[in-house]
Amino acid sequence: MALTGRLGLLALVVAFVPLLVPSGAVLLGLWGLLLLGVVIDLCLAGNVRKLRFHREGDTRVRLGETAKAALIVENTGGRRVKAILRDAWQPSAGVSPRRTRINIPAGERRRIDQTFTPTRRGDRKAVTVVVRSVGPLGLAARQLSRSAPRTLRVLPAFPSRRHLPSRLARLRELTGLQATMIRGQGTEFDSLREYVVGDDVRSIDWRATARRGDVVVRTWRPERDRRLYLVLDTGRTSAGRLGDIPRLDCSMDAALLLAALASRAGDRVDLLAYDRTVRARCENASRTGLLSEMVEAMAPLEPALVESDAAGMVSAVMSRVRRRSLIVLLTELNPAAFEEGLLPLLPGLTARHLVLIAAVSDPAVDEMAAARGDIAAVYDAAAAERARADRRRLTAELRSFGVEVVDAPPDRIAPALADAYLALKAAGRL
């Protein structure tokens, strides 16, 4: 049950009546009339229990885009339902309109168009539909919450998509599919052809040259069907906010660009999200469905406020990946966490796989390092220099284990990781 503003207004008007007619009986009589009106309204208001809800429209939307959906309300009761309806979603679903007036005759249905502009990645749920059915006099209403479940999956934004065309062009240069001077580099023997000026003299095949009487070079093409295993660290370090976005979202963006590039290059890509347990997995996806499957797997991931279990992560990777692979670990270069966790386990991993560690650095630290002016700024700069030195030392140590390290700020991590992959591919190290 709910009362309306009209009843309050009438009660207020009634309060002024004794100034004209100073009689208690008149006042009591008017109050009785209002009460009677409330009872009539409650009896004659449309039945909320007889409403049926159906939903249709988008169930998936990329973060930053707008989804369209509709709530269809069917009145199976015998009376017209005149009501205010609130479709209650979680706030970050960004549903609009939040409240609608509905007026549905008995036996008919109405469609309420909605738009969703989510502000956060993940699954957004419809919690309840509240209907306040107002009586014919507009003095009182029957109110009820009904459930009409629905989930809107908000996918990662993947803003680094714009880097994909340029990287694909580089990839085509590498594989020789594009007409260039250099036919391609790699370790897989492709064919022999005549030497032209500019070719690497090391690629001259002297045996064939002797046979042909002309200088002949061997050409190579990059390997195909290599395996990439992307590991997303969702532990506490991934919760750090860089500007406005969490480190985890930057890592996801970089992983998506790398996966898109690698699948076009003919490599197989798997994904594992791990902190102390497996959070998400995307394995053996088809080449065409890879990106959508990865995005689906990533969408509900949230940073967990626990220290990542490096040993568990390594053993999970080792048990899943049999063939030699490129293992891309998207994490943070945190010296303390590394020294206790991953560093002792790296030799075992690098013995069987090629390991690439991609870390998103914080541009705020660089800003602090450049800060000057007063003594507080200089202490900030000193602390930032110290942090960068720690990071450099860790990077050098990781490289000494034969691990590739990509360390870049959020706006450059995705292309930097893609470039590192292309460089490895060009060098035939996959």
Add this chain to the structure above:
Amino acid sequence: MVTAVGTTAEPTARQVAGRRWRSARGIVLVLLCVVAVGVALAALKPSRHPDDLDPGSPRPGGTRALVEILKGRGVGVAVSRDAADAASKAGAGTMLVVTRTERLTSSDLDRLRGSSGDLLLVEPGRETLAALAPGVEQDSPTFVIKADPECGLPAATLAGTIAFGESETYTAPPGVTSCYRQSGSPRLVQYQTGGRTVTVLGASRPLTNGHLTDEGNAALAMNLVGARSQVVWLIPDAHRDGSGGQAGDRTLSDLLPPGVKLFFLGLVVAVVPIALWRGRRLGPVVTEVLPVVVRSAETVTGRARLYRAHRARGRAADALRAGARDRIVPLLGLPRTVAQALPAQDPGAVREVVAAVAARSDHDERTVAMALYGLAPGEASYHWPSGQPGASGQPGPYGQAGAFAQAGEFAPTGPGGAEPADDAGLLALADLLDDLERQVRQS
């Protein structure tokens, strides 16, 4: 020395106070204006002392002088503090002087109306006028002090000009005696009504001790008040002890008409549906689990605060030097491992770096060694080139750094070099390192 521990991002207490003042100053200004206007109005309004027009009071506002003079002339004066008492004392042949009419209640006025004898109303209010001088109405007040009689009333014409001060004026029905007009409205009205003479005087000043001697005030007062042989001077008390049936005895609810009481009851009842209307939510509040996100640079900021809190100039200088070396050494074309070399481990590499940097900048080797490695002149691990004697103390181009090198303020303590003696030294070191890096980068 630096005493404040706030960073530029955090507003200081002064800034916060300033912002609050700027946002609140409009309201404060309006409040001040209201207070100022109120004070001005209160100051302009003539204040009335409780003893004003009291026949027993010798204060300038009292009327003791007039009463004494009257008594001396053989006029009997009875002072009454209560309207009922005054009404009973008044009779044919008496003059009832009614003052301070703002203290009279409607029942008091009824009693006075029922009395007999002549009436002199001094500065009567509207209700008193309506009750005791029907037909006479209040007009606008006048501030013109002096006025001439301009009428045929003997009491006035004998007195001549009167100093009224601020005075009420009246509109009188036609045919009554009206004196001391100001733009047509008289200050003094006298007429016959209900078988008695009623006189309305618009100002109390002519009767008071302080102004009795002005102009013809005394004459007018004597003529008006002493017109009868017996005077009843009514000055009602402000506070009544309240014997049964008095107005002061009744509560607020007795005084309110029943309709108003019902109105308030109706308002109280109307609050209930309005509260229920506004208080009823349209369904539950939807909760959402929000991720915890911490600024990634939080630990770095924390370390900076620790440095500052403990004045860790040595550690801060080490970090700055190491960072600068890491950036400068690759620019020189030397391997990165050289950047990590310290004077104690590899003096040769250090000497190489210092020489290369000095060659590419306008700083001498002493300044460069001090900036990049914190080496004080004559330190064992580093041999100064013979051409530049470290002990000669010639000031470097970088004034500040040269100055503290001269003073020998660098104590060879930390692993990365000497510690600046104070905050200014650390600031100077940071600037010097920036300058070196810039010059090497541009060379």
